[in-house]
Amino acid sequence: MTTRFAILGAGRIGQVHARAVTSNTAARLVAIAEPFADAAQKVAAQYGCDIRSIDEIATSDDVDAVVICTPTDTHADLIEQFARAGKAVFCEKPVDLAVDRVKAALAIVEAENAALMVGFNRRFDPDFMALKAAIDEGRIGDVEMITITSRDPGAPPAEYIKVSGGIFRDMTIHDFDVARWLLGEEIKTVYAAASVLTDPEIGTLGDYDSANVVLTTASGKQCTITNSRRASYGYDQRIEVLGSKGMVAAKNTAEANILMADEAGFHEPPLLNFFMTRYTAAYANEIAAFVASIEDGAPMPTTGKDGLKALELAEAALESVRTAAAVTLD
Amino acid sequence: MTTRFAILGAGRIGQVHARAVTSNTAARLVAIAEPFADAAQKVAAQYGCDIRSIDEIATSDDVDAVVICTPTDTHADLIEQFARAGKAVFCEKPVDLAVDRVKAALAIVEAENAALMVGFNRRFDPDFMALKAAIDEGRIGDVEMITITSRDPGAPPAEYIKVSGGIFRDMTIHDFDVARWLLGEEIKTVYAAASVLTDPEIGTLGDYDSANVVLTTASGKQCTITNSRRASYGYDQRIEVLGSKGMVAAKNTAEANILMADEAGFHEPPLLNFFMTRYTAAYANEIAAFVASIEDGAPMPTTGKDGLKALELAEAALESVRTAAAVTLD
Amino acid sequence: MTTRFAILGAGRIGQVHARAVTSNTAARLVAIAEPFADAAQKVAAQYGCDIRSIDEIATSDDVDAVVICTPTDTHADLIEQFARAGKAVFCEKPVDLAVDRVKAALAIVEAENAALMVGFNRRFDPDFMALKAAIDEGRIGDVEMITITSRDPGAPPAEYIKVSGGIFRDMTIHDFDVARWLLGEEIKTVYAAASVLTDPEIGTLGDYDSANVVLTTASGKQCTITNSRRASYGYDQRIEVLGSKGMVAAKNTAEANILMADEAGFHEPPLLNFFMTRYTAAYANEIAAFVASIEDGAPMPTTGKDGLKALELAEAALESVRTAAAVTLD
Amino acid sequence: MTTRFAILGAGRIGQVHARAVTSNTAARLVAIAEPFADAAQKVAAQYGCDIRSIDEIATSDDVDAVVICTPTDTHADLIEQFARAGKAVFCEKPVDLAVDRVKAALAIVEAENAALMVGFNRRFDPDFMALKAAIDEGRIGDVEMITITSRDPGAPPAEYIKVSGGIFRDMTIHDFDVARWLLGEEIKTVYAAASVLTDPEIGTLGDYDSANVVLTTASGKQCTITNSRRASYGYDQRIEVLGSKGMVAAKNTAEANILMADEAGFHEPPLLNFFMTRYTAAYANEIAAFVASIEDGAPMPTTGKDGLKALELAEAALESVRTAAAVTLD
CATH class of the missing domain: 3.40.50.720 (NAD(P)-binding Rossmann-like Domain)
Incomplete structure (x- = not known):
């Protein structure tokens, strides 16, 4: 078929x-x-x-x-x-x-x-899938604390930022979805700190370029998300999950797997710089999963509800920045 | 002399x-x-x-x-x-x-x-000193965001926890001091989430074993601290600093620098497990710095004020957990 | 076109x-x-x-x-x-x-x-190409010593070994070509030690499964090749080049870029196990180079002469094993 | 006592x-x-x-x-x-x-x-000891092939080279001893290639600065040693042992365990540059082993015979360079 x-x-x-x-x-x-x-x-x-x-x-x-x-x-x-x-x-x-x-x-x-699938490409990245599989196999025991580091190489143009909905709806939304995916439990409170550190124009547009978010669940699990719109060394995409028996982390992807050495020490190439290159395999995998669900008449792996939940977390983060307090979700 | x-x-x-x-x-x-x-x-x-x-x-x-x-x-x-x-x-x-x-x-x-020196051994660890030197030499530009990961291999005995003042005064206090040391600017707001995930007895004693803290400064710099009283793989002590021009991170210290490989993949030994072993060089360096300050009649490298500030941050963190809101320091 | x-x-x-x-x-x-x-x-x-x-x-x-x-x-x-x-x-x-x-x-x-192109896939692997580019850009100065580590996950079946021409013509031949490619100078002497360590049947067939080869050039450059037909941790393909100003090495490729930790320490997945998976990008790149040479009417990037030279080195290695002495090429 | x-x-x-x-x-x-x-x-x-x-x-x-x-x-x-x-x-x-x-x-x-102990400091280095322990615990099965990489940051002064006995007696001698220690079997053949690549004056003195040695044992085990008198990135001291069930390697020691990142990629400090700094712990451990043997009336961990055997291997290597053939030891 x-x-x-x-x-x-x-x-x-x-x-x-x-x-x-x-x-x-x-x-x-x-x-x-x-x-x-x-x-x-x-x-x-x-x-x-x-x-x-x-x-x-x-x-x-x-x-x-x-x-x-x-x-x-x-x-x-x-x-x-x-x-x-x-x-x-x-x-x-x-x-x-x-x-x-x-x-x-x-x-x-x-x-x-x-049948509706909302594209959250992170869930289909081979390394993140291997991390999730390690958790599901019980390699780290119960998930307790997650650290997500997500930094763009540089900010998008002002024209884009204006219509993006802001950093939480545009960038952190991926991390909110990853947090829900890995915590295995809905998020109960959201605290966010945000500031403008890389480019004052972003502030002029009413947006932020640097943010830290702390999420907690009813059972006390915690997740932090660290975002920046600037990382000179490339597109920094890491996840680390601490469990009762161990830890699992997904590492970054470099432009090439080589190591150089000279008088100044050891050197490796910067990270892949562009989200489409970084997530090439993820895009292919997500279409494959969509096709497989259609063929099998099975539920979609990421649904409209996932899209809604991630958006609600983004809105809660914005409210938290305004109030300097944690926001409790229903 | x-x-x-x-x-x-x-x-x-x-x-x-x-x-x-x-x-x-x-x-x-x-x-x-x-x-x-x-x-x-x-x-x-x-x-x-x-x-x-x-x-x-x-x-x-x-x-x-x-x-x-x-x-x-x-x-x-x-x-x-x-x-x-x-x-x-x-x-x-x-x-x-x-x-x-x-x-x-x-x-x-x-x-x-x-002359009073308050011992904050992290500041005298050779790797953390190399990280600080890289910042001071301008290698990463302006400091923007710091991530401190500090996890004990296991919780101390209940007898100790009872008199410890709780996780923020006992464990995070080191990280508060590191944050102040590296941010180069006093901390303005403190948000903390804390829970009991590793051992219910710790909760019975009124303490927490798992915490995330977000610190911000007046200029918008941010720092997150991630603490757990349990890390099966050893004493996890990492610092990562993102700046306007780059990033610098201090890595963990393993029991031995060897790599093994077999059908299951690649393996390295766990981290040094005990704070006295992990910070052996730091303890020697801090006494050397104390002696040098005495000899030179110079100000102490870490002072009573540093001890006070770190304690105030710990108290603010406790209040933040109670109120679920960021606490602003004077 | x-x-x-x-x-x-x-x-x-x-x-x-x-x-x-x-x-x-x-x-x-x-x-x-x-x-x-x-x-x-x-x-x-x-x-x-x-x-x-x-x-x-x-x-x-x-x-x-x-x-x-x-x-x-x-x-x-x-x-x-x-x-x-x-x-x-x-x-x-x-x-x-x-x-x-x-x-x-x-x-x-x-x-x-x-127009004849002989397929030596290593030359088209992205990481090996990055290593070669680093050399060509002068990052390590003059090439002096090369170490090639090439280990198969397991031996091929006896039926294959019988018609393979033996380890030097079948397996090392790739490394001979890599050596010529990177040394930038023809090879003058070949010494090889070979033995049967992984499976006595290989010896019965008159072949070897473990070999070390030392190559030298007229100007004194040296290259060692280490081969084994067995590596429990996967398909081990590394190159390291020491130059007058530094070093460059191509690292292995793992099944996934994740890191796990538990009481026994830190763990990473084994290497990609199969040469076709390991060199997927190389096969695509070599066909692309073939097409580009046809379109441009340009010389082929790897020629019949390259195939001949590598085969002559394999024969010299066999003779060296027989005589326990270095063999000098014309 | x-x-x-x-x-x-x-x-x-x-x-x-x-x-x-x-x-x-x-x-x-x-x-x-x-x-x-x-x-x-x-x-x-x-x-x-x-x-x-x-x-x-x-x-x-x-x-x-x-x-x-x-x-x-x-x-x-x-x-x-x-x-x-x-x-x-x-x-x-x-x-x-x-x-x-x-x-x-x-x-x-x-x-x-x-009671005579001859100082071979490598055997007392904590990382090499951990590697040896992994072998002795059966982690990699039977030892099959060893790769020793030993490169000095720079050549010693001409005055020293004149009385040093040459690279094999002065530098490789340590690696010969390591090979004997790890192979668990006496060495039967020695092949060596040597040249002058880093400084013509070394050649004038009748010595070499770059060498590759292949050792074999009666049962077919193999060991390669790669030496250079120059490594811009520091004192390069690595051992890798392939066994029937896996591999174990000892990694280098850097000046500091930090990682920097910027537009050019990721950077780590050079290796410890001086043998006394690199082997500080080894020197302390070897004296401790000497004292322990005296106290216990036990055999010395490294003996006069070890010193003799390593020297004989150095002489065999020199002869091999002269004859371009493997030298068989009694």
Whole structure:
């Protein structure tokens, strides 16, 4: 069986998913939808697929599933449209920047009994999966404390920051999802400290570039998240989990596995710098998991609820920064 | 010139300092004071020093400096007695578990214009010193965010916990001092989450075994401290500092620098398990720094004020746990 | 421009190259030749290519290049046939197990002015390429001493060993090529020690499983190669180069980049176990380099001469084992 | 019981042993012998010991053991003198640069039934001891292949090289001893390649600065030794042992355990640069082992025979370089 895909949006992330779909032997790319003709043409030529409008795709009999790679403010509308059209839907996070809009969209997904997967790529990274497997195998006993370090090589452009929803909804949201995934228990309190240390313009836009978050669960488990929009040495993505019997950590990925030495000491290359390069395997794995769930009629590995929960944690973090107190979730 | 020492207390930490003093070519151990005759005799025989009472030492002409290694509840009294006696005083942290008592003792030290060094051994660890030197040399630009991971191999006995003042005054106090040392700026807010995860008895005693602390400064610098009373793999002592131009981290110290490999993969020995072994060089270095300050008539590298500040941070952390909000320091 | 490929042989290595060709946007797989119908059918179905006989491919107008993935004893004949047919030829090492047969085939390649690339995958591994780049950039000054560690996870089956030409022609041959590539100077003397340590059956077959080789050049540069047919911890592939100003080393590749810790210490997963997994990127890169040379009409990056030189070094090593003396090459 | 020591020679290595003896609680330093009055005075003052002549020490009733730290060409004579005087003798390697002279001295040691320990500090390094313990515990199964990497930060002065006996007798001799220690079987063949790569003056003196040695045993075990007189990144001292079930390696020791990161990547400090700093713990451990053997009346851990065997291997290596063939030992 082959799952037939259309991709909505031929931008950077759309191209990543086009590659993931076409390199998956259980999937086939049927169509691309994209308002910019050149970009559409490029994808169509490279992968031999049709160019269609979004509405055409919604009514195409030869399309089983769509990947939504359009701007964030269109996600919720498209999820609703394609859920109603009976297509399996994969949507990059976030569903929307507003909790109420997310809830409305998810209500329709539920009413239509549609299949929706929200893309949290970290869960599909091979190293993070190996870390999760070590926990699930009992290698570290009960999970007690998690430390997530997530630093971007540099801040996105001001234009992006303006529409991003801020650091917690744009960047930390991945870490909130990782925390929920690994804690194995819902989060009860959120405390966040945030400041502007790398670029005053970010502050002017009402956002932060540096943040620490402490999460706790009802049973007393704790998780800290450390975020910065600047790390000169590359894209720093680490997870460390302390358990009752041991510890497991996922290490960073360097540009090359070489070691140099000279009078100044030992040197290794910087980390992979770009999230698409760093998470290449994760993007392929998440499409593979989406296809497998469609084929098996199984629940999606990451759902609309996961997207909603992560967004609620981001909102709680923002409130915590305003009040300088921990925020308790329901 | 040789600084002539007496050590007050021949217990575990007293013996560590006896070794540090006697292996220092600028110092000489003149006397030990210890109520248990056997313990006193053992030190006297090993290092060829006298056994004297505390009061005798206070009036001994051939003693320039004392190292206070007696139980915590005697520290403040002894500091006052020896400050008045005109001796240079080295006191293991803490000065006292109560802020007011510390302030009273420091007032007398100041009035007597006495030399007081409070022992914060981390500042004298060779690796942490190399980390600090890298910061001071501008290797990472401006300090922005610090992550301190400090985990004991196992909890101390209940008897000790009862009189320890709790995890923040007993264990985190070292990390508070490290944070102040490295941030280069006083701490303004303290948030702490704490729970009991490793042993319910610790909770029964009113204490915690697992804690995360977030510190911020007026300029927006941030520091997180992660503490646990249990780490199966040894005494976990790490510091990581992110700056505007880079990062510097101090790594852990293993029992041996060997690597083994077999069908299950690669293996390295656990960390040094005991704080006295882990910080052997630090104890020697801190006595050397004390001696050097005495000889040069220079200010002590770690002062009574440092002891007071760290204790105030511990109290703020406790209040934060109670209120679930950040506590602002004056 | 697109280079149109046929692959000769649909076995394990043929499938690797089929994947490399089809994932290369400048190449297209036109046909597969394979005596076993099932194997041929499988490749044809997966990649949508024709099934043709070897002779049909030699006369196909729509084939520019062939990849020879047939048994070793057919390589030289096929190289000659396709050189005469005017196709660009990529042949997995070795060209043949006999030096004279290799020379004869290369003479025909030269006479036909044909393009021949002999596959030495190490040269196309990203980490080894980064190591080579560091040398070429002058990071370590002049190359002086090289240490190559190459250990298989386990010995191949006896059936394979019988026709392999022995450890030097089958396994060390890669390391001989790496040595030539990195020394930047032809090898003058070869000394080899070899023994049977992992499985007596290997000795019964007249082969060895453990070997150390020392190579020297006219200017006094040295290279050691350490080989074993058994490494419980995986496929061990390391290179270390000492130069006048420093050192550069390529590290191994583990199954996952995670670190676990428990009472026994720290643990990391074993190395990738299988050469095709370990060198996945290398196989893709070597086909890309072949395609680029065809497109540019440029010399092949690894030539028939490289194949011949490596084979001559293997023969010299065998002679050295027999004579217990260094063998001098012309 | 306390072993009473005299040290012969107050140079660099004599001072190292003076520190080792005086910091050992089972030993006492009674006297120093040294022709340069200033040097003798310095040691005497620092450790509170007598200054005596060598002959006085040989007849001193209050001296149980001597440490010979005089120039190499006096070692054999002094060993004989103190063996006859009934003192336990610790002599830094080598006993002599000539095999016959060593044999003659050892004959007298045997005739006098004297206790002689020849100092091979590697065997007492904590990391190498941990590696040896892992082998002895069966962690890697049967030892099969050993790789020893030993590189000096820089060449010694020409004056030293002239009297050193050459690289094999001066530097590789340590590695020969390590090989014997770890192989658990006597060495049967020695092949060595040597050249001058770092400094032509070394060649002018008839010596080499770069060497690779391959050792084999009767059962087919193999060991390679890689030596260079130059390593810009510090004193490179590594051992790796492959066994039937796994591998164990001893890693290098850096100046500090810190990690820095910036735009150029990750950086660690160079290795400890000086053999006395690198092997500080080893020197203390070897004196402790000497004292323990004296106290227990037990055989010395490293004997005159070990010194002789290592020297014979050095001579075989020299012959191998001359003949370009492996040399077989009796």
